[in-house]
Amino acid sequence: MSLQLPRKRTILAWHRWLGIASALFLLSLSITGLALNHTEFLKLDQVQIKSSVILNRYGMASGESIDAYRIHQSDTLAHLNGQLFYNNAPLASASRPLGIIEGDPISVVATETQLIYLTTEGEFIESIDSNQLPYTTLIAVGTTIDGSPLLISAEGNWTPDADWLEFDRYQASYNVEPLETITLDEANANTLLDAFQGGGVSLYRVLLDLHSGRLFGWAGRTLMDLSAIAIIILITSGIGGWLRKSRRPKTPPIS
Incomplete structure (x- = not known):
């Protein structure tokens, strides 16, 4: 006992x-x-x-993770948690831009694995993935000696034609300037967050x-x-204990 x-x-x-x-x-x-x-x-x-x-529990980023860039002189291209926005309107799913090549009638946003084509008004045309490009991962965006856009990758450097349909290997010298970011004012940042978050979580x-x-x-x-x-x-333990207790022989009262 x-x-x-x-x-x-x-x-x-x-x-x-x-x-x-x-x-x-x-x-x-x-x-x-x-x-x-x-x-x-x-x-x-x-x-x-x-x-x-x-x-953040639902993967909705805060305003601290917004990267914004100037495009087409006065418009804004922003990146937030895997999504690109043009003037606060959703544009495409993509990683952070490495370069912006402005043209007429096509402008191009270059990321590590995508080329995103859009009009001068910011309308989405199409997105080209790396499996359709001559390289696997883009490292940087630069310019050739004559000022033409240049795509720089580990597999080599490439210059596009005027329509961005064909790419030629480039082996001469080139220049690279980092993509400059801008700071969004509070009103634009909040508008962008509302567009991304859809008003929040119920x-x-x-x-x-x-x-x-x-x-x-x-x-x-x-x-x-x-x-x-x-x-x-x-x-189960409570029921088991109750059953064991109920089966015990009752001690007769002492007279």
Whole structure:
């Protein structure tokens, strides 16, 4: 009997801590579940969350990651989290620009793996991937001695024709000037963020993902799974303890 008491105390201690942890899990489930069950009354889908902490959980970048460039004298080309914008209007999905080659009627935005063609008014024409180009990865954009645009890659340097349809190898000297960035004013930065974020994330979506654990990614889902397992252990151990206690022979009262 003396050997069983410490073991029993250990089990009770683990049972107590599992109960506390599971209570927090159940509290979260209860609150979010009640709110989700009354979505229409609470108008959860009409409340937009624009907190940078929440938006970053959904891959929506903040204004600190905006790279902006001048194009066509007075227009703006901006890059935000894998998306290009022309005067705050979505243009194409692309990595950060390495160079902008302005022309008439075609201007070209060059990235590591793409050439994006657009009109002088900023209208998207098409995007050419590296599998259609004479190189795999672009390193820089420069100019030849006579001022023609030059695409610089590890596989060699290339000059395009006037229509940007054919590319010829270039082996002479050239110049490279880094692409200069500009700073957007607060109004344009906020307009760009609204275009990228679509007004933010609804409170309904946040509560739904919190309810399922998806808000915190793999760690959140794993925590929810472990909490569910802990509740199952508590229930089964509680029922088992009650059954064992109910089967014990009752001690007759001492007369």
